[in-house]
Amino acid sequence: TRVDECFAIIFRTVTEDFRIFERLVALHRYGRCKNGEQIATAINRVLTVDFNLHLGDALSDIPSQVVAFQRDRAAANQLAVDRLLNITHATKDMKCFSHTLTHVGEGATLQRLKTLKEALCGYMNSNGGVGRNHQHWEEVFTVRWRNPGNTRWWATHELYMFLYNNWSLFCHFIIQCWEDDTIDHGARLTTLHTTLIADAISSTWVKLECAAIAIFSQPLIQSTYVLEGDSCCGFVAYDAIMESHAWIRDHMPALSFPGLRGAIDECVQFLRAIPDNGYIPNDTPLQEATEIVVETIKAMLRTCQTYFEHRFASNNDQPAILSDDMNLYKFCRFFNPCFMRRNQEPIEAMRVNFIASFNTLYQRFNVAQMEACALELGVYRGMSMADVEDFNPMVDLVNHHEYEMAASLRFWRSYTVRQRIPSLSKVAQHCMLYVPSSAAAERVFSILKANFELAQMHAGLQDY
Numbered sequence: 424t425r426v427d428e429c430f431a432i433i434f435r436t437v438t439e440d441f442r443i444f445e446r447l448v449a450l451h452r453y454g455r456c457k458n459g460e461q462i463a464t465a466i467n468r469v470l471t472v473d474f475n476l477h478l479g480d481a482l483s484d485i486p487s488q489v490v491a492f493q494r495d496r497a498a499a500n501q502l503a504v505d506r507l508l509n510i511t512h513a514t515k516d517m518k519c520f521s522h523t524l525t526h527v528g529e530g531a532t533l534q535r536l537k538t539l540k541e542a543l544c545g546y547m548n549s550n551g552g553v554g555r556n557h558q559h560w561e562e563v564f565t566v567r568w569r570n571p572g573n574t575r576w577w578a579t580h581e582l583y584m585f586l587y588n589n590w591s592l593f594c595h596f597i598i599q600c601w602e603d604d605t606i607d608h609g610a611r612l613t614t615l616h617t618t619l620i621a622d623a624i625s626s627t628w629v630k631l632e633c634a635a636i637a638i639f640s641q642p643l644i645q646s647t648y649v650l651e652g653d654s655c656c657g658f659v660a661y662d663a664i665m666e667s668h669a670w671i672r673d674h675m676p677a678l679s680f681p682g683l684r685g686a687i688d689e690c691v692q693f694l695r696a697i698p699d700n701g702y703i704p705n706d707t708p709l710q711e712a713t714e715i716v717v718e719t720i721k722a723m724l725r726t727c728q729t730y731f732e733h734r735f736a737s738n739n740d741q742p743a744i745l746s747d748d749m750n751l752y753k754f755c756r757f758f759n760p761c762f763m764r765r766n767q768e769p770i771e772a773m774r775v776n777f778i779a780s781f782n783t784l785y786q787r788f789n790v791a792q793m794e795a796c797a798l799e800l801g802v803y804r805g806m807s808m809a810d811v812e813d814f815n816p817m818v819d820l821v822n823h824h825e826y827e828m829a830a831s832l833r834f835w836r837s838y839t840v841r842q843r844i845p846s847l848s849k850v851a852q853h854c855m856l857y858v859p860s861s862a863a864a865e866r867v868f869s870i871l872k873a874n875f876e877l878a879q880m881h882a883g884l885q886d887y
Contacts, residue, residue, distance in 0.1 A: 428453050430462065431867040432469055435493075437855045441835045445653055445863050448474070459502025466507060479512030486513035486787055490856045495519040513786040518748055520660065520859040523734055524647050524667075528576035528640045530726040535618065535625065536632040540579065542614040544570060546600075549611065556600075563596045564589065577644045584637040587686075590630055594619050624700055627693045634686035635678075635720045639727065642670040645822065651862035654828040658759040660859040661752040663824055668736050671728055678717045691716050747783075751857060754780040757800075758851040760807035760834045761827040770801050787853060795846035803844050807834070 432449040449469045457465075470476045470489060479487030489511055494500040496518050504516050547556050547568055560568040571578040586593050600606055601616045608616075619626050646663040650656050674680045678687070691712050694703045702719070703712045737743040756762045757777055766773065774797045781793045788796075834840060841848040 429868075429871070430457075430465075431864045432466060433863040433867070434474075435856055435858065435863070437852050439852065440841075441832060441852060441855065443653065443655070443832075443855060447867055450867065457499070459499045460506060462499060462503035463506035466503065467510070478510055479514070481512045484512075484786070487511040489514050490787070490853065491515035491517045493517045493519065493858055493861050495522045495861050515751070515857070517857060517859070518745060519861040520664065520745070520748070521647050521650050521862060522860075523745065524643050524650075525576040527643055527727050527731045528580060528636065530730045531636050531639075532723045532726055533632040533636055535629040536583070536636065538614065539618055539629055539633075540571070540582065542611045542618070546609075546611040546615060549609065559600070560596070563592060563599070576640070577647050580637060580640050580644050583633050584641075587630070587633045587637050590633075594626070624694070624697065624702075627690050628702075631686050631690045631716070631720065632723065634683055635680075635724060636727075638680045638683045639671075639724055642667045643731075649822060649824040650860045651865075652825070652828070653858075653863060654825075655758075655831050655855045656828065656859055657752055657755045657854060657857040658762075658831050659756075659824040659827050661749060661756055662762075664735050664749065664752075668731070671731060672736075675721070675724070675728055678721055687713065687716055687720070748859070750780070751783040752859065754783045755854045755857060758835070758847070758854050759827055759831050760803075761830055763804050763807040766804075770804065773804075774800055784850070784853070788850065792846060792849075796850055799844040799847045803847055806840060806843065 429452045476488045492504045571582045734744045737746045
């Protein structure tokens with residue numbers, strides 16, 4: 424909604440033989456600030472005028488040709504989609520899970536680490552030193568410096584994980600910069616040196632913070648990578664989110680995340696050796712000292728846990744903010760043949776659950792079609808047992824969700840499958856239109872930023 428930005432419209436379509444196409448159909452530059460009403464008007468014009476799409480009729484129960492809108496959760500986009508839903512029938516409003524996962528990591532109250540990141544990025548990109556600083560970084564780490572930016576948490580997570588895994592080398596890098604007489608000791612380098620070198624207690628704590636958020640966030644980042652693909656991501660979205668939920672639920676109470684205990688023990692051992700360290704009282708027993716450090720880190724991560732659970736994890740008292748979308752993706756799991764293969768419930772119980780979840784399709788299919796699908800579940804399960812191999816991480820060097828998406832496409836593209844279970848095939852084709860991320864549009868913005876320098880941006884976008 425800011426001046427000199429743009430919005431992109433991507434059409435996602437799935438053919439009868441399960442070929443997925445995503446096409447950029449509109450790219451509008453903002454000449455002035457736009458609100459949600461104006462964005463809705465522009466999108467409606469593209470749908471109804473440029474492409475002559477029918478938006479449905481509630482009175483005659485004709486569904487819209489637009490199955491769903493996928494967007495991030497920015498206020499203007501939400502208002503735009505709310506307006507569009509008033510003129511469409513049986514169209515779903517889908518929120519971007521990737522943006523939500525990004526905000527989970529951002530919520531950690533790790534002030535020392537945030538200060539470190541700001542100082543490091545500021546120093547690496549400081550005027551007059553960019554080329555020299557980047558070259559020095561590459562000489563020390565043998566990899567190029569990658570600026571994490573401020574918009575996507577996964578890039579910040581990659582930086583934190585890299586720093587934690589190369590902590591000694593990172594400190595050595597800062598010492599070299601500090602001792603180089605040709606480098607001005609500005610505020611950013613001074614902050615880095617104080618945080619990492621001059622203040623040993625600060626260095627110990629910031630290393631532990633780096634380990635804590637990097638390890639805590641790892642499954643969330645992996646889920647983000649899965650959800651931002653252009654395959655049938657909706658078939659694995661529910662499982663990807665629930666795996667992250669289980670990771671947080673199981674390890675947060677005792678802060679037992681794999682790999683974190685070593686960093687905690689190192690911090691406790693160091694602090695106990697320093698009298699009047701400001702965190703652990705003198706002569707504190709080891710177990711009690713460990714509990715103090717654990718509770719301090721848990722408090723820093725608790726905002727992340729709360730944010731995640733409020734959005735994804737419903738309980739008996741209150742549904743999660745994204746519970747409607749989660750229920751839809753839970754239904755979409757039925758069309759993942761790998762899920763069908765490992766689902767051990769009796770076929771009649773499966774039919775009951777299938778029918779109970781079918782209403783998430785928002786009036787897209789009638790009762791007869793639903794019942795026909797339920798009757799085909801037995802044949803479908805048998806075919807999934809015969810046609811889909813188990814994922815073997817020692818052989819398939821890919822994420823298991825990526826494997827399942829590839830297996831799903833291979834399964835449903837089979838002519839035999841579509842002939843034997845035609846009703847389920849039709850619904851599976853429909854469910855492939857649901858995607859848990861607005862990454863397709865984000866990729867357009869990344870391409871624009873990569874092709875137009877800031878000085879060229881205003882004139883360059885006018886060409887579109």
